[in-house]
Amino acid sequence: MNLILTNIKELVQTETTPRRWVAGADMAQLPTIKNAFLIIRNGLIAEFGTMEEYRQLDSRFYNGIDEMDVSGRMVFPCFADSHTHLVYAGSREQEFVDRIKGKTYEEIAAAGGGILNSAKRLQETSEEELYQSAMIRLHEVINLGTGAIEIKSGYGLTVKDELKILRVVKRLKALNLIEIKATFLGAHAIPKEYQDRKEYIDLIVNEMIPQVAAEGLADYCDVFCDKGFFTPEETDRILKAGLAYGLRPKIHANQLSASGGIQVGVANNAISVDHLEHVGEAEIAALKTSETMPTLLPGAAFFLGLPYQPARKMIEAGLPLALASDYNPGSCPSGSIPLILSLACIKLKMLPEEAINAVTINSAYAMGLEKTHGSIAKGKVGNVFITQEIPSYAYMPYAFGSDTIDKVIIKGKIFREAQPLLNNWFV
CATH class of the missing domain: 2.30.40.10 (Urease, subunit C, domain 1)
Incomplete structure (x- = not known):
């Protein structure tokens, strides 16, 4: 036009x-x-x-x-929103109430809530229902100024349901509204039925990733590398398996602890490492020698009551920063980048100029779109x-x-x- x-x-x-x-x-x-x-x-x-x-x-x-x-x-x-979980089933407001009553994110997850709660609901939801609800959310975020978006799987946790999510993303791409990047996140949590976690990781590496690649359903491969989820060693194995199929890493790291996720992401040339509430000198040193974009998700820290990311420390060390929404039903049920801009300025003490750069040119880079967007x-x-x-x-x-x-x-x-x-x- x-x-x-x-x-x-x-x-x-x-x-x-x-x-x-x-x-x-x-x-x-x-x-x-x-x-x-x-x-x-x-x-x-x-x-x-x-x-x-x-x-x-x-x-x-x-x-x-x-x-x-x-x-x-x-x-x-x-805006370019480089980290979302836009395709999901249902909401988790009961967990919101549980946190108000004093339960932690980890306690809720250990009791079968959190990601496993969303996975159960998604497994019971048809592809068509997921598509219709995701299309509404996509229109919502475009109306809020988003002109490019990344969407992850991760609420399936079975071969069938991870593929189901990514097929929904493929259908959203086919609408040709805005540029959409798809990320495979089978390593979002360990399902309860896998008492031997290695068995689930084998499933990711040997079945999920090959099938995702065979159908051309993803651009990136993600792992939740943090306390209570996946270790740096497990993350490294999964990322290398994804790389073998042409899926560049783009990972969750250091949200709940200094997990080593940043270092393993950098070592595997991740396009971005996201969350980053826990960042020290070792993490900054690793990022400074890389082409990996540190991506902060203040909406999740706000909603969960976690410490905010040390944005000023990172900028003053010479790093670039991107900002994204983390739109998902459990830790940030909002895809509003204008809200993220405000949180970045109010809570992360970023200047308006810094925050605007972080949701445009830098976040476009964090999803491989810096040549066309941002x-x-x-x-x-x-x-x-x-x-x-x-x-x-x-x-x-x-x-x-x-x-x-x-x-x-x-x-x-x-x-x-x-x-x-x-x-x-x-x-």
Whole structure:
């Protein structure tokens, strides 16, 4: 689709020289253009710049393209959410109540709750039911500004049900709404029926991964490497099995303890290591020599009442950081990246510029999409959102809970158009 946006108050995250990511002190730099225009042609960003430059363009460049005057409003590239569990069955609000009463995440999991609870429900749910509920969630997050997303399996924990989840993800991809990356996470937990955990790991390595690869259902292979879940040695074995089938690692690490997950992820060239509530000097040293993106999930820390990730320490050490939602029924039942932006600023003490970089260019890298998503650059996909009339980009994380998005544009076509702030009934 084709579209021209004119009189943009501020065009955010512009890029003229390609970047893989931004790191350290550079994360506080956010390139923008004030009083700007943006042209999307055939679903891709074709041109952008100041309004003065727009008036000097040859009219043949934009003749016949619809123009939208967005005076007073800002334009951002859509968010890239690089860590979600969007395909699941049911909800887990009883566990939410149990935690309020004092039970820990580990205690709930040991009693058959947590991931095993979700797995039981998913095993009892048809592929079609999963698809319909996941499609609703996908539309929800696009309406909140997400323009690319990663979706994991991990609530199946049997060959049949892990494949079922990934087939749902494949069907979501076929909708061609936004770019979707699929991650195989058979190593999310050990099912109760496997008292010999090695037997389940053998199943992952010898049956699940080969079948996932044979059907072309996943881009990445994930493991929950943490206390009470999978050890670094088990994680290493599973990641290497995935690599043998072309599945690059992308893992959960250091959420509940200093698990060694970061180091095993780096050793296997993981595209990202995610969660990272427990990060010390050894973990930072490992990340500094790697091309692995540290990805923080403050929504899960917020919901579970865990310590927040040491974002400032990591940025000051020169690392890049990505942020993602971790949308799932147990530890973060929200796919709102605007909420994650606010949590990053309020709880992780990230500057608005740092947080915006973390949910755009850096999170695009964390799902292998930095060449096509995450910034306003010629040739990148024309997924952007237009804000309400807000005073600055810092207002977005500041006004937590408020809907600051006016329109979401996917590949040059309006996907979501907000209702007027004042309904006619009041006028």
